[in-house]
Amino acid sequence: MGPLLLRRLLTALPTLAAVIILSFLLMRVAPGGPFDGERALDPATRAALMHAYGLDLPLPEQIGRYLWRLLHGDFGPSLVYRDFTVTDLVAQGLPVSLRLGGFALLLALILGIAMGLFAAARAGGRTDHALMLGATLLTALPTFVTGPVLVLLLGLWAGWLPVSGWGDGDPAHLALPVLALALPVAGAIAKLSRAGLATALGQDHVRTARARGLGPVTVLLRHALRPALVPVASYVGPAAAGLLTGAVVIETLFALPGLGRYFVQGALNRDYPLVLGVVILYAGLIILFNLIADLLYGWLDPRMRG
Amino acid sequence: MKLPLAIIGAILLAALIGPALLPWSHDAIDWGAIRAAPLSPGHLLGTDSVGRDLLARTLVGTRVTLAVAVAAALVALLIGVAWGATAGWVGGRVDEAMMRVVDALYALPFMFVVILLMVLFGRSILLVFIGIGVVEWLTMARVVRGQLMALKERPFVLAAEAAGARPFAIVARHLLPNVAGVAIAYLLLTVPQVVMIESFLSFLGLGVQEPLTSLGILVKEGADDMDVAAHALLLPGGVLVTILICLTIAGERLRDRFS
Numbered sequence: 203m204g205p206l207l208l209r210r211l212l213t214a215l216p217t218l219a220a221v222i223i224l225s226f227l228l229m230r231v232a233p234g235g236p237f238d239g240e241r242a243l244d245p246a247t248r249a250a251l252m253h254a255y256g257l258d259l260p261l262p263e264q265i266g267r268y269l270w271r272l273l274h275g276d277f278g279p280s281l282v283y284r285d286f287t288v289t290d291l292v293a294q295g296l297p298v299s300l301r302l303g304g305f306a307l308l309l310a311l312i313l314g315i316a317m318g319l320f321a322a323a324r325a326g327g328r329t330d331h332a333l334m335l336g337a338t339l340l341t342a343l344p345t346f347v348t349g350p351v352l353v354l355l356l357g358l359w360a361g362w363l364p365v366s367g368w369g370d371g372d373p374a375h376l377a378l379p380v381l382a383l384a385l386p387v388a389g390a391i392a393k394l395s396r397a398g399l400a401t402a403l404g405q406d407h408v409r410t411a412r413a414r415g416l417g418p419v420t421v422l423l424r425h426a427l428r429p430a431l432v433p434v435a436s437y438v439g440p441a442a443a444g445l446l447t448g449a450v451v452i453e454t455l456f457a458l459p460g461l462g463r464y465f466v467q468g469a470l471n472r473d474y475p476l477v478l479g480v481v482i483l484y485a486g487l488i489i490l491f492n493l494i495a496d497l498l499y500g501w502l503d504p505r506m507r508g
Numbered sequence: 509m510k511l512p513l514a515i516i517g518a519i520l521l522a523a524l525i526g527p528a529l530l531p532w533s534h535d536a537i538d539w540g541a542i543r544a545a546p547l548s549p550g551h552l553l554g555t556d557s558v559g560r561d562l563l564a565r566t567l568v569g570t571r572v573t574l575a576v577a578v579a580a581a582l583v584a585l586l587i588g589v590a591w592g593a594t595a596g597w598v599g600g601r602v603d604e605a606m607m608r609v610v611d612a613l614y615a616l617p618f619m620f621v622v623i624l625l626m627v628l629f630g631r632s633i634l635l636v637f638i639g640i641g642v643v644e645w646l647t648m649a650r651v652v653r654g655q656l657m658a659l660k661e662r663p664f665v666l667a668a669e670a671a672g673a674r675p676f677a678i679v680a681r682h683l684l685p686n687v688a689g690v691a692i693a694y695l696l697l698t699v700p701q702v703v704m705i706e707s708f709l710s711f712l713g714l715g716v717q718e719p720l721t722s723l724g725i726l727v728k729e730g731a732d733d734m735d736v737a738a739h740a741l742l743l744p745g746g747v748l749v750t751i752l753i754c755l756t757i758a759g760e761r762l763r764d765r766f767s
Contacts (some may be wrong), residue, residue, distance in 0.1 A: 217612055225621075228628055342756040344704050346711045346724070351733035354738055369705040447619045451711060455731065465620075466712050469627045477627060481620045 210496055214489045220476075221485045222272070228266055229474045255279070277479035282471045288479040291464050296483070299460035302452070303445045305376060306383035310441070313384065314391025315427075315434070321392070321420060322399035322430075334396060340389025345448040349382040349455045379456045383448045387441050394437055398430030405429070428502055435498035442491035446484055512754035519751060523570040532561035534568035534571050534721045540548065542580030546739050556729060556740050565721055566744050572716060573723040573748070576637045577702040583641025584702075585695050588648025589684070595649070597679050610646050622705065626714045640705050644698055649693050655687045690766045696759035700752045707748060723748040 243251070252258045256267060271278060277288035314337075321333040358377060402408060403426050411425045450462035457463075461480055468476035527534065537558055546554040546562075554562050579608055595606040622639045659665065660683065668678050703723075709715030710724030718725070723744050730741030 220612070225624060228624060338756060338760065339753060342700065342752040343749060344707060346708060346731075347727055347738065347749055348729070350734060350741050351745060353731075353739065354734050443619075447708075450619075451708065454712060465623075466714075469623055469712075469714060472627060477624065481624060484620050 210493055214493065218482075218485055218489055222269065222482050223265060225478055225481050226268060227261070229478060230261060230264070237295055250339050254283070254306075272482070275481075278475040280468075280473055282468070282473040282476070288475050291476060292461065292479055292483060295459060295461035295464050298458055299446075299453070299462060302376065302379055302383065302458065302460060303442070305380045306362050306387065306445055306448075307438075307441065309380055309384040310391055311434075313388040315389070315395045315431070317392035318395025318399060318430075319422060319427070320361075321396045322403065322426075323418065325400065325403075328453055330396075334393065337389040337392035337396075340392070343386060345382050345386065346451045346455065348385055349379075349452055352378055352382050378459060381451045382455075383445060383452050386448070387444055390437060390441070390444075391434055394433045395430055398433045399426055401424040402430040432499060432502050435495050435502055438495040438498060439488065441491035443488045445489065454467035512758040515750060515754045516758070519570060519747065520574060522710065526567040527564055527571070530561065530564045530567070532564045534565045535560060536541070536720055545737075551750075554737070554739055556733065556737070562740060562743060565726060566723075566747055569721045569723045569726045569744060570747055572633075572720060574642075574705060574708045574751070576716070576722070577699050580637035580640040580644065580702045580706075581695055581698045583637065583700050584644040584648055584693065586645075587641070588645035589652050589687070589691060591645065591689075592649035592652030592654075593656055593679055593684065593749050596653035597660065597675065597683070599657070603653070607650075610649055611744055612749065613643070614646055616738050619705065619708070622709065623712075623714055626709060633720065636706060636709060637702075640702050644701060644705075648691065648694050651690055652687055655690055656683055659683055659686055690763070693759055693762035693766055696755060696762055700755040703748070703752060703755070723751075735739060 249258070256264060259267070268278065275289060277292060280286050280288050280291060283291060315335050317337060321330045324330045399422070405421075406419060408425050411421050416425075446462070449460060450465060452458070453460040453462040454466050461483065464476060465480040467473070468480065533648045537560055548554060556562055556565065591606060591610070595603040622643060625635065625639045658681075665678060665682060668682050673682075706715055706722065707724030707727065711728045713728070715724060716722040726744035727741065727748060730737075730744055734741040
């Protein structure tokens, strides 16, 4: 376990560094700057602003300074939200996004694995085909369509759930965003767990369990499920990336004060430090989730511990 | 597989010739009919919040979305096949280095990289599809490389080599035609991916820009207006979902046939 984790970390850190440096360079070569407003600034003001934000220094020095501050948890000042640093904004947005994404991942796992179990229990039958078609449909549905449609159906027409806002983390306010975010991931997990179960059910230890006279439900849950979850675990990394991407839309749509909304606002406003900070944070989270997936691997399948 | 492809064909045909047959262009405003309901006179599917014909807008939006998707998927196909074929044919260290690049790019939060590009270099439709094409070629490269590795040990390749064919000719004339089926399956699966990304970007206001329209923009406009005019969301949303589902199903069936 140790060496594997170390090896993964050794590939992950250069990737993260490359993301940071590349994004930083891209920002600097891009035409147009944060001070290009509707009114042209007079040259002296402009120069003063450039100097105040350190934009007049040579590039390597700018990158060096940025990395150094990053190591101290300082993402620099926001260029648009003048009274806030990017660190402030991220600190406000991250808990909201983590809560949204965490619940969505949980719901997707429960829903997806349940679909996989039912399909595998009826392998080859109608239930199996219907569930797997359903899973394909779920993965093909984009969150920015399911989100508004769910709001329309459950919020506006049925009037069961609030349609937007955070409500200080009130569960009812979270229900629709979490559901919309979880559905495509649930579809992918359903397919993976169905495939994993099909493989596991053909293995020797499962045959032994059956030969000992255990019922189909016990065999499925106690003997086949754990090895079948290995492909699901490997999907946790990409799933986290998918959830983060989906969260950008969901947060915008439901007016939730999460990271994704700051990212979109930053992108529309050309708030470079904010966009850069969020991209780095997202890259870090995705790398973290890939590491977690590796750990899960070893836990689910002892043969992979080495 | 036939039904999904037939549906896609019908949508494509409607998007191509439909707008020419309608009295309204996608950005013409009918001041006398703002937020008209579906089936109202002159506007078969109603109008949006500023009186633009929804049928015309949906058809033009579909056309733009599909055009971007096909163009970007072709960019992905070209890069992916070239990259994968080179790595698979040359093998050894070159192969390892090239595949490392692919692995590293896979690890990137690519949607955010695309958004970063949009933010930095202006929101143009050209950049939308270059940006998407550049990140969507990775899977294609892996698949083509895997196929090529498997094929290049086969007798017909050895025969071609023995007959004195040049490496480039072997790859182009003997190997790539054998990879074409799988590549087409993955091309079919890349198109919905691209449709999804383009609509996602446009939904956020970072993709296709007004006065041009796309399904993503229409879904966004519909979502903003759905409390008074649900059809403005359901119509473009329905077309988008139909396209995505049909392409995904057709692509998956084709892929399963080859694997």
